[in-house]
Structure formats: C-alpha cells, structure tokens
Amino acid sequence: MQQMRQWWVVPGPNGGVSELRTVAIPEPGPGQVLVQIAGAGINRGELIGRVGLRTDNPNAKPAPSGIEFAGTIAALGDGVTGWTIGARVMGRGRACHADHTLADAAALMASPEHLSDVDAAAIPNVFVTAHDAIVSAARTRPDDVVLITAGSSGVGVAAIQIARNLGCQQVLATTTSTSKVDALRALGATGVIDTNEPNWPSTVSEQFGPVDVVIDQVGGGLFEGLLQTMAVQGRYVSVGRNDGAAASIDLDLLARQRLHLIGVTFRTRSPAEALACSTKFASDLLPAFKPGGLRPVLDRSFPLSELPAAHAYMTGNSQIGKIVITP
Numbered sequence: 001m002q003q004m005r006q007w008w009v010v011p012g013p014n015g016g017v018s019e020l021r022t023v024a025i026p027e028p029g030p031g032q033v034l035v036q037i038a039g040a041g042i043n044r045g046e047l048i049g050r051v052g053l054r055t056d057n058p059n060a061k062p063a064p065s066g067i068e069f070a071g072t073i074a075a076l077g078d079g080v081t082g083w084t085i086g087a088r089v090m091g092r093g094r095a096c097h098a099d100h101t102l103a104d105a106a107a108l109m110a111s112p113e114h115l116s117d118v119d120a121a122a123i124p125n126v127f128v129t130a131h132d133a134i135v136s137a138a139r140t141r142p143d144d145v146v147l148i149t150a151g152s153s154g155v156g157v158a159a160i161q162i163a164r165n166l167g168c169q170q171v172l173a174t175t176t177s178t179s180k181v182d183a184l185r186a187l188g189a190t191g192v193i194d195t196n197e198p199n200w201p202s203t204v205s206e207q208f209g210p211v212d213v214v215i216d217q218v219g220g221g222l223f224e225g226l227l228q229t230m231a232v233q234g235r236y237v238s239v240g241r242n243d244g245a246a247a248s249i250d251l252d253l254l255a256r257q258r259l260h261l262i263g264v265t266f267r268t269r270s271p272a273e274a275l276a277c278s279t280k281f282a283s284d285l286l287p288a289f290k291p292g293g294l295r296p297v298l299d300r301s302f303p304l305s306e307l308p309a310a311h312a313y314m315t316g317n318s319q320i321g322k323i324v325i326t327p
Contacts, residue, residue: 001025006098007307009050011060016050018065018308025100028077032102035089038071039121039301039324040096042310043154044242065307066096069103070111070120080105090120092128092278097307099327107275109282112289115296122296122322123289124278126154127162129239129266131281133215134162137262138235142167144212147204147229149174149222151184151192154322155239157297159215164188165288170208174200174218176317183320187297201228210234220244227253235260297321 002025009016028034046065053060070090073083083089088111093103111120133155134140146163150156151173163171173189175181181192191208193200204211210231216223220243227250230236236259254261266274288294299319302310303326310323 004099005304006095007065007304008062009046009053009065010062011053011055011057013055016053016060018311019062020305020307023098026102028075028080028102030078031080031105032077033073033080033083033089033105033108034075034077035069035071035101035103036074037069037096037099037101037327038117039069039119039326040066040098040304041068041121041125041154042097042307042314042323042325043067043125044314045240047311047315048242064095064098066098066101067094068092068121068124069096069101070117070123072117074100077105083108088117088120090117090124092124092274097304097325099304104275107278109278109286112286114291115289118301118324118326119296119298121324122154122298126158126322127285127294127296128278128281129264130155130158130162130215131285132277133237133239133264134159134166134213135284136277136280137237137264138213138215140166140168140213140235142169144168145170145172145208145210145231146213146215147172147174147193147211147226148189148215149195149226150217150240150242151175151189152177152180152320153217154297155215155217157187157321160184160187160189161294162285165285165294172204172208172211174222180320195222195225201225204229213237215239217241218243220247223247224249227257227259230257230259233258233260235262237262237264239264299323301326303327 089108148159172191211229214236217240219241299321
C-alpha cells in the first residue's frame with residue numbers, strides 16, 4: 001500500500017497543534033478523483049479555529065488540515081466524466097495539506113493554462129470567498145464605492161481585483177502597514193486607508209465620500225468605524241473577524257443609515273451550497289484569469305514539511321497575498 005504525508009490538527013493543552021502523519025494514499029470512490037497536490041494554500045481561519053481544540057475539550061477531535069489545492073489528477077473514481085488522468089485542476093476541498101487529496105469531481109476547476117500549479121493554488125479559497133461576498137452577498141454595482149479591510153490578505157487582494165473587474169471606479173483598501181500602500185495600489189486600490197490613524201473614518205468620508213459596500217475581514221475594534229463611513233442603505237459584509245468576534249454598534253446609526261449587515265461563512269453551508277459558490281465563481285470569473293486580467297498574488301511558498309513555519313510567517317502579518325505549501 002502506497003503511503004503519503006498528511007498534516008493533521010490535533011488537540012493540545014492550549015489549542016490545536018499541527019502533526020505530520022504518514023497515511024495510506026486513498027482510493028477515489030464513485031464521483032471522486034485523486035489529485036496529486038502541487039500546491040496548497042494556507043488560510044488564517046485555520047489558526048483562528050484552533051482555539052477551542054484543547055485537550056480538556058471532550059468534543060475536540062483530530063482532523064486533517066487544508067481546504068484548497070492545485071495539482072494533477074492521479075486517478076478517477078467510478079462514474080467520473082469530463083476529466084482525464086493528468087489534467088491540471090484546482091479547487092476547494094479538505095485534507096489538502098498533503099501529497100494527495102480526494103476531491104469530488106464536480107468541485108474541480110481547470111487551472112488557468114498560463115499559471116503554474118503553485119500560483120493556481122493561490123486562487124480557490126480566497127477568490128471564491130471574495131466573489132461570494134462582493135457579488136452574491138453585497139450585490140455590488142459598478143457605481144458603488146467599495147471598501148475592503150485587510151487589503152493585503154489573501155481575500156483582500158482577490159476582493160480588490162474582483163471589484164475593479166466589476167467596473168467599480170472607487171475601490172478602497174485598509175492596511176496597518178504603510179509599506180504595503182504601493183502594492184495595494186498596483187492591484188487596483190484607488191485609495192489606501194491607514195487604520196492606525198485615529199480619525200481614519202473621517203478621512204474616508206472627506207476624501208472618498210460615503211461607502212456603499214464594506215467587505216470586512218477584521219471586525220472587532222474596526223467595526224464601529226466602518227459603519228461610520230457608510231452610505232444610506234450601504235451593505236456591510238462580515239467575512240472574517242481577525243480582530244475579534246465582539247464589537248460595539250450604534251443602533252441609531254444603523255437605523256438612520258438603513259444599513260444592511262450581512263454575515264457570510266462556509267461553516268454553516270451544506271456541501272451543495274458550498275459547491276454552488278465555487279460553480280458561480282468559475283462561471284463568472286474563471287475566464288478573467290488571463291494575462292493582464294485577474295491574477296493570484298503569491299507572497300511566498302514553503303515546503304510541505306514546513307507547514308508550522310508557514311503558519312508562523314502568516315501570523316507576522318508581513319505578507320501580501322497568499323502563502324502556499326508545496327511538495
């Protein structure tokens with residue numbers, strides 16, 4: 001029986017910890033494919049979700065890590081049509097921090113021909129997430145002013161590009177590092193806001209006017225200021241809560257501006273709902289991944305064996321775009 005490397009998250013005294021295991025290479029079942037992984041993205045949610053995975057939590061269970069991949073099809077399960085062994089594919093899945101992973105054939109997307117597999121691995125989760133937030137949840141229009149928090153994150157760099165691809169002329173991005181301003185502008189941000197500045201909401205209003213759509217990955221202490229920037233009937237979409245899940249809200253402001261507060265997550269979606277998000281992204285935007293069009297932003301790659309180092313690098317907040325692990 002052939003074996004492979006696979007990272008797991010296991011309960012630890014202070015939360016989940018990474019453990020590299022040697023396991024059997026799985027065989028695809030009906031409707032599945034086996035993908036030999038060339039690159040797998042890492043995501044901040046993987047670390048945030050480890051907090052409750054403590055050894056004193058009776059409900060904490062070990063689980064393989066990784067939710068996105070790119071590579072080549074190594075084997076086909078019964079009933080799979082439309083794909084061939086050796087085809088280059090990418091997608092959202094599970095157990096992707098490994099040498100191989102099983103994926104539902106319906107969830108596969110063809111990797112853009114002009115991109116390497118490592119670059120393609122920087123697409124699936126962040127672009128599907130950003131597309132779902134901007135297009136499906138916020139119903140963004142070309143005349144909207146859009147503000148994207150944590151602009152240099154994986155979802156942030158995808159969201160900036162998607163908003164510009166929709167024709168939005170005012171796409172603002174926030175950062176806490178002035179060294180990232182030029183890179184964010186190069187990606188399409190028409191304004192970059194330093195949220196370390198105490199009066200940054202006033203700066204947004206004075207320089208860019210009211211904001212129609214907020215795509216927020218920060219939450220916590222940033223939330224209250226974001227609402228202050230928003231236009232009447234503005235749409236606020238909560239994608240992530242990197243600064244914490246709790247925030248203060250001015251209910252009078254909410255009512256006066258008639259704001260729409262929208263939460264999105266994949267944790268409470270059924271497999272069919274999650275698949276629909278990927279399918280809609282692929283239909284709307286996959287053709288836009290061409291030279292001069294949408295592009296993944298790869299900050300750095302790490303060998304598969306160095307996943308903990310990749311996570312440590314992510315927590316340093318110095319990256320612009322995605323971090324990918326490779327065989």
